[in-house]
Amino acid sequence: TTAEEWRVFNRSRVYMADLESSLYYSLRVEVGTHITISGEPLSALKAYITVLVKYFPGRPVVMKLLHSLESWLKSHDDPELKYTALERVLDNEVQTPDAALPNAERWVSCQGSKPCFRGYPCSVWTLFHLLTVQAAHSTYTPAPDPLEVLQAILRYIKHFFSCSYCAKHFEDMVAGSMSQVDSLPSSVLWLWSKHNIVNERLAGDASEDPKFPKVLWPPPDLCPQCHDELKGKHDWKMDRILEFLKVYFSPDRILQDYLE
Numbered sequence: 001t002t003a004e005e006w007r008v009f010n011r012s013r014v015y016m017a018d019l020e021s022s023l024y025y026s027l028r029v030e031v032g033t034h035i036t037i038s039g040e041p042l043s044a045l046k047a048y049i050t051v052l053v054k055y056f057p058g059r060p061v062v063m064k065l066l067h068s069l070e071s072w073l074k075s076h077d078d079p080e081l082k083y084t085a086l087e088r089v090l091d092n093e094v095q096t097p098d099a100a101l102p103n104a105e106r107w108v109s110c111q112g113s114k115p116c117f118r119g120y121p122c123s124v125w126t127l128f129h130l131l132t133v134q135a136a137h138s139t140y141t142p143a144p145d146p147l148e149v150l151q152a153i154l155r156y157i158k159h160f161f162s163c164s165y166c167a168k169h170f171e172d173m174v175a176g177s178m179s180q181v182d183s184l185p186s187s188v189l190w191l192w193s194k195h196n197i198v199n200e201r202l203a204g205d206a207s208e209d210p211k212f213p214k215v216l217w218p219p220p221d222l223c224p225q226c227h228d229e230l231k232g233k234h235d236w237k238m239d240r241i242l243e244f245l246k247v248y249f250s251p252d253r254i255l256q257d258y259l260e
C-alpha cells in the first residue's frame with residue numbers, strides 16, 4: 001500500500017473488507033498452493049469451511065458462495081481433490097445465483113505502514129476471534145462443541161498457514177492446553193490469551209510494524225474495565241474481557257466501508 005492509497009480507518013473497529021480479504025487469501029492463495037488436497041488436510045479444509053458457513057457473519061453474496069463450496073465438498077467423495085476443481089467453485093462456475101467471493105485483497109484496519117507488515121496474518125487473527133465469539137453466541141441447539149472452532153482453526157493453521165515457522169510455533173505453544181477448554185466462553189478466552197502470548201513474544205521483533213506496536217490487548221484505552229490490579233500486579237478481569245469481545249466482534253458493529 002502506498003501513502004496515497006492509505007485508507008482512513010477507526011482503530012477500534014472490525015472491517016468486513018479485512019475479513020473478506022482473509023477469505024480471499026486463505027482460500028485462493030494458501031489453499032491454492034496445494035495442487036492436490038487429500039487425507040487429513042482435506043478433512044481440515046472441510047472443517048474450516050463448515051465453521052465459516054456456521055459462524056461467519058458475512059454478506060449474503062459471500063455466504064451463498066461458502067454454502068455452495070460446503071455442499072460441493074460434501075458431495076465430493078474422491079479421496080483426493082484437485083485445487084483447480086475447487087477453484088471453479090470459488091469462481092462460481094457452478095453458477096449459484098448471487099454468490100461470489102472477493103477476488104482481491106483490500107486491507108483496512110489490517111493495513112501495514114509497509115507492504116511487508118500486517119495484512120493477512122492480522123486479518124486471519126481477526127477472523128478466528130470473530131468465529132469463536134460467534135460460536136459462543138450462536139443459537140444452535142444443541143449448543144456447539146466448545147472445541148469445534150478451535151480445532152478447525154488449529155487444523156487449518158497446521159496444514160495451510162503459509163508461515164510454516166509460525167504454524168509450528170503455535171502448535172507447540174498450544175499443545176495440551178486446548179483440553180482445558182470446557183465451555184464456549186473459555187474457548188473465546190483461550191484464543192484471546194494465546195494471541196496475547198504471541199503478541200508478547202513478537203513485541204519489538206523485526207516483523208512488528210513500528211506504526212502498530214504489539215501490546216497486550218485490549219489496551220486500557222480500548223477497554224479500561226478489562227484491567228485491574230491485584231497486590232500491585234496487573235490483573236485481567238475475565239468477565240469484562242468476555243463482554244468486551246462480544247461487543248467488539250459483534251456482527252452489527254462490523255464496518256462495511258471500502259467493500260466493492
Ligand code: FAD
Pocket residue numbers: 110117118119121122123124125126129157165166167169170191192193194195196198199202205207208209212213214217218
Ligand atoms: P495481530 O497480532 O495480527 O492482531 C490483529 C488484530 O487483532 C489487532 O490489530 C487487534 O485489533 C486484535 N488483537 C490483538 N491481540 C488480540 C487478542 N489477544 N485477542 C483478540 N484480538 C486481538 N508472526 C511472526 O513473526 N512470528 C510468529 O511466530 C507468528 N506466529 C503466528 C501464529 C499465528 C497462529 C498467527 C495467526 C499469526 C502469527 N504471526 C507470527 C503473525 C503475527 O501474530 C501478527 O499477525 C502479525 O505480526 C501482524 O500483527 P498486527 O500488528 O497486525 O496484529
